Amino acid sequence: xxxxxxxxxxxxxxxxGLYVLITQGATRLFTPFILMCVSTFAWQGAWxxxxxxxxxxxxxxxxxxxxxxxxxxxTTFYHxxxxxxxxxxxxxxLLASYGLCFVxxxxxxxxxxxxxxxxxxxxxxxxxxxxxxxxxxQTVLLAGRSAQLLLAARQKAxxxxxxxxxxxxxxLCLYSFAAMDYAVNYGFxxxxxxxxxxxxxxxxxxxxxxxxxxxxxxxxAATIAHEISTPLATIGMHADEIASVWGHxxxxxxxxxxxxxxxxxxEVGQSERIGxxxxxxxxxxxxxxxxxxxxxxxxxxxxxxxxxxxxxSVHQCVMSTLERYPFSGDxxxxxxxxPIDLAMSFSGSDTVxxxxxxxxxxxxxxxxxxxxxxxxxxxxxxxxxxCVLQFRDTGPGIAPxxxxxxxxxxxxxxxxxxGAGMGLAFCRRATELxxxxxxxxxxxxxxxxxxxxxxxxxxxxxxxxxKTPAQHSPRWSQGQ
Numbered sequence: 120x121x122x123x124x125x126x127x128x129x130x131x132x133x134x135x136g137l138y139v140l141i142t143q144g145a146t147r148l149f150t151p152f153i154l155m156c157v158s159t160f161a162w163q164g165a166w167x168x169x170x171x172x173x174x175x176x177x178x179x180x181x182x183x184x185x186x187x188x189x190x191x192x193x194t195t196f197y198h199x200x201x202x203x204x205x206x207x208x209x210x211x212x213l214l215a216s217y218g219l220c221f222v223x224x225x226x227x228x229x230x231x232x233x234x235x236x237x238x239x240x241x242x243x244x245x246x247x248x249x250x251x252x253x254x255x256x257q258t259v260l261l262a263g264r265s266a267q268l269l270l271a272a273r274q275k276a277x278x279x280x281x282x283x284x285x286x287x288x289x290x291l292c293l294y295s296f297a298a299m300d301y302a303v304n305y306g307f308x309x310x311x312x313x314x315x316x317x318x319x320x321x322x323x324x325x326x327x328x329x330x331x332x333x334x335x336x337x338x339x340a341a342t343i344a345h346e347i348s349t350p351l352a353t354i355g356m357h358a359d360e361i362a363s364v365w366g367h368x369x370x371x372x373x374x375x376x377x378x379x380x381x382x383x384x385x386e387v388g389q390s391e392r393i394g395x396x397x398x399x400x401x402x403x404x405x406x407x408x409x410x411x412x413x414x415x416x417x418x419x420x421x422x423x424x425x426x427x428x429x430x431x432s433v434h435q436c437v438m439s440t441l442e443r444y445p446f447s448g449d450x451x452x453x454x455x456x457x458p459i460d461l462a463m464s465f466s467g468s469d470t471v472x473x474x475x476x477x478x479x480x481x482x483x484x485x486x487x488x489x490x491x492x493x494x495x496x497x498x499x500x501x502x503x504x505x506c507v508l509q510f511r512d513t514g515p516g517i518a519p520x521x522x523x524x525x526x527x528x529x530x531x532x533x534x535x536x537x538g539a540g541m542g543l544a545f546c547r548r549a550t551e552l553x554x555x556x557x558x559x560x561x562x563x564x565x566x567x568x569x570x571x572x573x574x575x576x577x578x579x580x581x582x583x584x585x586k587t588p589a590q591h592s593p594r595w596s597q598g599q
Contacts, residue, residue: 121241122170124314129163131318151198155321158195162188163314170242178243182236183227186245190220190232192317193258196294199324200265203287204272209264216261223254239308247304255301262295286327294320355404362397428553430576431469433499433506434459439469440476450484457498465506465573467553472573475549475557478542479510479569486514486567504578505555508571517561525559546571 133156165185172178194216201209223232234248269291273284297313297320375381437456465472480495487493493514500507517525526547543557546569550557554574561567 121310122167125163125167125170127318129160129167131322133160151195151202152324154195155192155199155324158188158192159317159321161185162192163317166314169244172243175236175243178236182243182245183233186233187224187227190223190227190254191217193261194220196291197261197265200268200287200291203284204268206268209268212264216257219253219257223250226250233304237306239303241310244303244311246306247301251301251304255298258298258301262291262298265291283327286323290320290323290327293323354400358397358400358404361400365397428467430464430466431472432461433463433465433508433573434461436469436472437476437497437499437508440473440480443473444477444480453484453487453493454480454495454497457496459499460501463499463501463506464576465553465555466576467555467573471549471553475546475571476508476510478546479571482542483510483512483514483567486512486516490515501575502572504575505572506575508573510569510571511566512568513566516563516565516567517559518563522559522561526557 162185165181165188169178169181169185172181194213197216198213201207201213226232230248231250232248232254233245233251235246236243237246238244266288269284269288273281273288276284293316295316297316299316300311300313303309303311372381437459441451441454441456476497483495487495493512495510495512498509498511500509526543546557550571550573555572557572558570559567560570
């Protein structure tokens with residue numbers, strides 16, 4: 120009778136693990152979750168047999184075998200939380216905790232961690248050894264640190280991100296109640312309730328993962344990026360090869376025509392344009408690759424680590440954007456960059472800022488095409504603690520009734536198929552995560568100006584940003 124709950128929970132965690140694997144796929148976040156499922160399955164399975172056996176020797180083996188997995192459970196839960204909260208700086212603590220687990224596991228055959236077993240009304244149960252309190256302290260510290268990470272992430276989260284963090288916190292609370300089982304290790308004779316709390320806790324996590332797509336978006340984004348980037352890289356490589364040999368081929372072709380070995384029936388300049396096609400293909404590939412990277416960055420914005428922020432040149436970011444953008448026709452000539460102080464810099468991620476400028480340039484060129492004429496001016500100035508970038512186009516402008524919504528998720532005024540509504544909300548979310556802001560002003564038929572503010576290095580704004588927990592749950596949109 121006493122083995123029935125443990126047997127049910129043990130079987131349930133096989134279902135949890137398989138369910139999440141089938142519905143969400145194997146990802147980085149899935150790894151700690153499946154470790155929790157496997158550990159719980161093995162622990163509860165061992166207790167199922169332990170509560171039924173009458174053989175002391177078998178009981179001793181099951182006690183030590185079951186505790187092998189109990190030792191790792193708190194660390195696997197903490198591992199899961201570090202991934203949910205995107206706290207890569209917790210890696211040293213995580214590795215140290217896993218190391219302690221392995222040390223205690225090595226000592227399990229002796230009596231240092233588990234000093235044999237005791238018989239209660241429900242069956243045999245482990246007795247705490249002299250080093251067992253070390254595992255209890257480890258459990259308490261990891262649970263406390265997990266709560267800190269989740270609460271810090273929750274402060275800046277919104278919408279579904281906050282709801283899934285709430286469920287993770289609820290799961291942590293239920294999980295913590297399972298620590299009552301440790302009292303039985305010290306001789307208190309009650310049926311260990313950890314089986315119930317662990318079952319509810321990890322079950323709630325499984326629901327959170329599937330209901331709020333805690334894993335799935337990252338898996339999809341990574342898969343799409345990989346599947347698109349690989350053929351793009353191949354196309355680009357082939358274009359480079361064509362460009363490298365075409366000069367020799369064309370020289371031989373002209374020599375053959377000159378000496379009458381081949382009669383040229385092509386239109387004037389047609390052969391020369393073939394060489395230009397390779398360059399055009401490479402430009403398109405580079406631009407498309409940048410868009411793929413930007414889409415992936417939209418999914419992973421909330422995983423930015425402010426501890427990795429560094430000083431970057433504003434001028435270099437603007438030039439990098441213009442170099443990577445796949446201009447067509449006379450588009451490049453429409454863009455004017457005002458003189459930017461080479462010493463002007465911001466604190467943050469240059470990759471994210473390039474993607475922001477990439478979006479603004481894309482929107483401005485689209486507006487000019489729709490309006491039929493216009494030009495773009497990019498400028499930057501220092502304003503106290505911030506670098507202020509201005510992106511101005513003289514396209515048709517934005518209607519007053521549309522302007523308040525351009526940063527909203529999935530909002531777009533482009534015709535169906537021309538825009539998915541993913542650009543300007545990315546820009547807003549990115550600048551906020553960098554500690555800055557983005558604003559837009561527009562006069563219909565005259566201009567549209569986007570103003571991007573980024574914190575300068577070693578200023579009060581920059582230092583305040585580094586002390587503030589990173590925000591989560593990026594929202595997507597587009598604009599114009």
